[in-house]
Amino acid sequence: MNSWFWWVKNAALTLVSLLFLVLGVETLIASYRLNNPLTFIMGFFSASLIILVSAVGVLYPVIQVFSLFKARK
Numbered sequence: 223m224n225s226w227f228w229w230v231k232n233a234a235l236t237l238v239s240l241l242f243l244v245l246g247v248e249t250l251i252a253s254y255r256l257n258n259p260l261t262f263i264m265g266f267f268s269a270s271l272i273i274l275v276s277a278v279g280v281l282y283p284v285i286q287v288f289s290l291f292k293a294r295k
Contacts, residue, residue, distance in 0.1 A: 224290065232283035239279030246272030 246269050253265030 232286060235279055236283045239276045242272055242276035243280065246270075246276055 249265060249272060250269035253262055253269055256262045256265055
């Protein structure tokens, strides 16, 4: 759990998840500019799902690193 591969894997997961988090927020903002209510609903819920999944992808490595440092104490 303390190898270099573990750190690289968690860092890569965090960076990719942050990228998708930004994409989800941009999609959410763009969905409010849509005129058709059906496309707004589709854009809103798809952006919400992207944000939710990427937030989990950010939180998982943070919790893993926090538990690693907590176990060392």
